[in-house]
Amino acid sequence: MKKKVCAAAVITLAMGTTAACGSSGDSGTSGGTSAQTARGPVKVWLSNNKEELTWGKAMVAAWNTAHPKELVTAQEIPAGKSSEEVIGAAITAGNAPCLVLNTAPAAVPGFQKQGGLVSLDSFPDGKAYVEARSGTAADQYKSPDGKLYQIPWKSNPVMIFYNKDMMTKAGVDPSAPPLATYDQFMATSKKLVASGAAPFAIAPSPTSEFFQSWFDFYPLYAAQSDGKQLVENGKATFDSDAGKKVSNFWRTMYAAKLSPQEKIEGDSFADKKAAMAVVGPWAIPVYKGKVNWGVAPVPTSAGMTADKIHTFSDAKNIAMYSACKNQGTAWDLLKFATSKAQDGALLNLTGQMPLRKDLTTVYADYLVKNPAYKAFADQAARTVEVPNVANSIAIWQAFRDSYSSSVIFGKTPVDAGLKTTADKVNTLAGQS
Amino acid sequence: MPNATVTSQVQDHTGPTRPPPKRRPRRLTTIFGRHPLGMALAAPYAVFLAVVFAYPLGLAVWISFHDYFFTAPGMKVARPFVGLENYRTALADPAVRRSFLNVIEFLVINVPLTVILALVLATALNSAIRARTFLRVAYYIPYVSASVAVVAVWLFLFSNGGMINQLLGPLAPDPSWLVNSHLAMPVIAVFVTWKQLGFFILLYLAALQNVSRELYEAASVDGAGKLRSFISVTVPGVRSATTLVVILATITGANLFTEPYLLTNGGGPNGASASPVLVMYQRGIEQGSPDVASAIGVILVLGVLVVSVVNRRLLERD
Numbered sequence: 001m002k003k004k005v006c007a008a009a010v011i012t013l014a015m016g017t018t019a020a021c022g023s024s025g026d027s028g029t030s031g032g033t034s035a036q037t038a039r040g041p042v043k044v045w046l047s048n049n050k051e052e053l054t055w056g057k058a059m060v061a062a063w064n065t066a067h068p069k070e071l072v073t074a075q076e077i078p079a080g081k082s083s084e085e086v087i088g089a090a091i092t093a094g095n096a097p098c099l100v101l102n103t104a105p106a107a108v109p110g111f112q113k114q115g116g117l118v119s120l121d122s123f124p125d126g127k128a129y130v131e132a133r134s135g136t137a138a139d140q141y142k143s144p145d146g147k148l149y150q151i152p153w154k155s156n157p158v159m160i161f162y163n164k165d166m167m168t169k170a171g172v173d174p175s176a177p178p179l180a181t182y183d184q185f186m187a188t189s190k191k192l193v194a195s196g197a198a199p200f201a202i203a204p205s206p207t208s209e210f211f212q213s214w215f216d217f218y219p220l221y222a223a224q225s226d227g228k229q230l231v232e233n234g235k236a237t238f239d240s241d242a243g244k245k246v247s248n249f250w251r252t253m254y255a256a257k258l259s260p261q262e263k264i265e266g267d268s269f270a271d272k273k274a275a276m277a278v279v280g281p282w283a284i285p286v287y288k289g290k291v292n293w294g295v296a297p298v299p300t301s302a303g304m305t306a307d308k309i310h311t312f313s314d315a316k317n318i319a320m321y322s323a324c325k326n327q328g329t330a331w332d333l334l335k336f337a338t339s340k341a342q343d344g345a346l347l348n349l350t351g352q353m354p355l356r357k358d359l360t361t362v363y364a365d366y367l368v369k370n371p372a373y374k375a376f377a378d379q380a381a382r383t384v385e386v387p388n389v390a391n392s393i394a395i396w397q398a399f400r401d402s403y404s405s406s407v408i409f410g411k412t413p414v415d416a417g418l419k420t421t422a423d424k425v426n427t428l429a430g431q432s
Numbered sequence: 433m434p435n436a437t438v439t440s441q442v443q444d445h446t447g448p449t450r451p452p453p454k455r456r457p458r459r460l461t462t463i464f465g466r467h468p469l470g471m472a473l474a475a476p477y478a479v480f481l482a483v484v485f486a487y488p489l490g491l492a493v494w495i496s497f498h499d500y501f502f503t504a505p506g507m508k509v510a511r512p513f514v515g516l517e518n519y520r521t522a523l524a525d526p527a528v529r530r531s532f533l534n535v536i537e538f539l540v541i542n543v544p545l546t547v548i549l550a551l552v553l554a555t556a557l558n559s560a561i562r563a564r565t566f567l568r569v570a571y572y573i574p575y576v577s578a579s580v581a582v583v584a585v586w587l588f589l590f591s592n593g594g595m596i597n598q599l600l601g602p603l604a605p606d607p608s609w610l611v612n613s614h615l616a617m618p619v620i621a622v623f624v625t626w627k628q629l630g631f632f633i634l635l636y637l638a639a640l641q642n643v644s645r646e647l648y649e650a651a652s653v654d655g656a657g658k659l660r661s662f663i664s665v666t667v668p669g670v671r672s673a674t675t676l677v678v679i680l681a682t683i684t685g686a687n688l689f690t691e692p693y694l695l696t697n698g699g700g701p702n703g704a705s706a707s708p709v710l711v712m713y714q715r716g717i718e719q720g721s722p723d724v725a726s727a728i729g730v731i732l733v734l735g736v737l738v739v740s741v742v743n744r745r746l747l748e749r750d
Contacts, residue, residue, distance in 0.1 A: 094505035115507030207697035
């Protein structure tokens with residue numbers, strides 16, 4: 001009996017491995033020129049953000065009214081641990097939609113490697129359309145092969161939100177709190193905590209997920225380095241004076257317990273557990289009526305005027321997926337969804353900034369009527385994206401692990417941590 | 433009863449000769465065994481095991497020896513054989529090595545604690561105590577509750593401003609439990625022990641029903657107290673259940689994922705509570721390297737097999 005069981009196990013294992021061998025990637029790539037001109041119904045996935053859903057459904061309804069023979073079906077991105085995992089699984093399964101109006105730039109290199117994306121340059125007017133809409137900002141979104149696999153759609157340039165009431169309680173001028181330089185930021189933070197106005201000055205999430213550095217290190221690094229990406233020309237840039245200054249600034253914040261080493265459950269800013277937060281314009285409707293807030297650019301070591309400061313874009317883009325059969329319709333829909341009218345509707349409904357070169361002039365009326373968004377719209381002209389390089393997520397995870405060790409928990413020296421991580425990142429960025 | 437046996441034997445010897453039973457064709461017997469109905473009934477589960485466990489395991493082993501990443505259907509890519517390269521990459525990664533050490537730390541705390549607490553509590557719940565049914569249900573509830581919900585309670589207890597620290601006052605650890613590199617994994621081990629205790633108590637309760645009362649009476653006659661009876665009668669009496677508990681706790685412990693993912697926010701602080709499965713998830717799903725993730729998985733499977741075999745040998749030897 002034992003022999004039979006063993007034999008069955010071996011056969012099953014062999015079947016498994018044989019089947020695995022058989023599935024090792026073959027047959028032709030879907031899509032191609034015929035798919036690019038094909039027209040017909042298409043599916044799109046939208047973010048599950050309430051305001052974005054409202055906009056997306058209205059946009060799709062407008063399209064469907066005008067194009068009854070090329071109907072669009074829209075749905076929220078299916079639930080999962082993250083949108084990127086769901087999209088990655090859909091690419092592998094071959095059932096990705098035509099467009100995802102919430103594609104994270106950091107995930108694009110991975111999707112591209114999977115063969116899941118359609119190059120937008122392959123459409124006759126693809127390159128011209130993107131450049132006309134976004135200008136040189138589109139360059140940050142080009143893949144290492146020089147092609148565009150995503151259209152820069154909207155950004156949420158991050159800035160410092162502060163609680164005016166807490167500033168007042170701490171004896172700081174709430175109309176212009178000193179937050180421009182690291183020393184000023186630190187002094188204001190100490191006043192906020194020492195006065196009991198807030199348990200913590202600012203509480204970026206100290207957890208280990210790869211994307212968390214986008215909301216503590218990266219915005220300040222973008223500002224301090226005059227707009228450098230984490231990786232440029234295949235090399236890490238952060239093992240530098242700017243990287244060290246930003247890392248040491250945050251290390252001091254954690255060491256002085258002005259920022260918590262433990263994640264605060266819920267929204268630390270809304271729950272009045274932190275006096276400041278690193279947020280984008282999405283925060284304006286979220287905190288309306290809950291917090292008496294003000295906004296300031298991210299700090300730099302010596303201070304800069306607001307019109308010189310760069311920050312992280314926190315952009316979400318639109319990508320076309322290779323499983324799409326009617327790519328001709330999908331391309332037209334993509335242009336429709338990013339038209340001036342639809343961008344205006346998006347701005348109006350969500351407060352998120354369309355990645356257009358003429359943002360502040362085209363939507364000047366909106367910004368006059370909604371002055372709260374003016375600072376973010378100005379900041380949108382100077383944003384830094386995550387680098388579009390191979391192993392993007394692995395690079396951010398390596399950076400986060402090191403940052404966590406040296407900056408958040410102070411287990412390793414900051415300078416040594418940056419050096420070691422830069423070496424690792426260089427290796428990862430150099431792999432195909 | 434002895435008469436019946438005799439009668440039967442007489443009939444066998446004196447009655448007319450029975451025709452020889454029809455024999456199944458030898459080939460069918462070879463294929464389907466002597467109990468084809470049993471095979472038919474077992475087949476669905478065997479197929480389930482083959483499809484859901486054996487095939488993925490085989491695929492994982494295959495992937496671990498190749499340069500592999502997930503692709504869209506129809507994408508033409510080479511998947512060259514890379515030998516042990518993925519294993520080298522995995523073992524050269526400090527985060528992977530750390531995760532294996534973490535899970536060993538977890539098992540060293542979790543498995544003995546599970547065995548001791550489950551056995552002691554099962555023994556207590558097996559005796560005539562008040563509210564026995566209520567207590568049995570109470571211990572089982574965490575096991576059937578979703579980890580996500582239960583983790584929220586533990587966050588409330590063990591976070592920096594949580595109830596435990598408020599009770600401890602100045603004695604509270606700094607950094608707090610879940611962000612303390614020395615305490616995060618022990619807290620997770622205790623959490624998992626508590627959560628799964630109900631299931632293991634149930635196993636011991638079943639095993640305790642097979643321990644003869646006479647053994648306890650004999651021990652009592654020999655002057656053994658409750659503790660001596662427990663050590664000399666109960667513990668050896670449930671040895672086979674202990675083997676099962678140790679092996680199951682080891683396997684489930686080695687598969688640790690949800691707790692470090694939720695309780696310490698992705699294996700924090702600074703990787704101190706990252707488990708191999710969590711690192712597999714990061715490498716395989718988030719970072720698009722299923723080949724390295726598979727290598728980690730194969731190492732984990734082999735490790736669990738070795739530990740389980742050693743456990744079994746140690747626990748079942750006379």
